[in-house]
Amino acid sequence: MDIAEVARRSGIPASTLRFYEKKGLLRSLSQRGSRRWFAPGILDQLALISLGQAAGLSLDEIRSMFSPDDEPNIDRDLLLAKADEIDARVKRLKAMSDGLRHAAACPAPRHSECPSFKRLLKAASSGAIERRWNRATPKRPAPPAS
Incomplete structure (x- = not known):
């Protein structure tokens, strides 16, 4: 789904999604034109990020919870x-x-x-x-x- 759809469905602004991508928390599949596209599991990743933040984890700690294939790998x-x-x-x-x-x-x-x-x-x-x-x-x- 494209970044606008992810933002709409998650309630997270597109600017935050781009920030998370820059920090290595998310990975877009591609950019078509000026829009980023994400895999269907993006909403689960965002939920894990949200849960980690609510627990007081840093973004670096949260990033370490994702394996290279974007599956949770929680310490x-x-x-x-x-x-x-x-x-x-x-x-x-x-x-x-x-x-x-x-x-x-x-x-x-x-x-x-x-x-x-x-x-x-x-x-x-x-x-x-x-x-x-x-x-x-x-x-x-x-x-x-x-």
């Missing part, structure tokens, strides 16, 4: 590492949410009198929260060599 270790990153982010966000809920419902007359709020402020001023949030997620052990 399971990469998926596990990304899942670990997401789990760590969820944990950090949950802790922040809990802190905000405590501050909102704290029975102390003023937040400056709340021990929990004081600890949170001290951690924020020392950079402990930011360091804890930016700490690298431990890597999973490498699978045994076969």
Whole structure:
């Protein structure tokens, strides 16, 4: 199908399709006149790109998920590492949410009198929260060599 049809069916602008092609994420079959033509599996490729982006994968990481014949070749270790990153982010966000809920419902007359709020402020001023949030997620052990 031509690039206009791919854009229409996928909802992805033709300029983005051309960008993906330039980055090596997609490959057009040919150019007839000024239009690019793509294989029927292009919509599945775009869905995989979209899924990868939603999971926080870089375009380079997503590009590595396609074999030369445009079939998915997904690195399971990469998926596990990304899942670990997401789990760590969820944990950090949950802790922040809990802190905000405590501050909102704290029975102390003023937040400056709340021990929990004081600890949170001290951690924020020392950079402990930011360091804890930016700490690298431990890597999973490498699978045994076969």
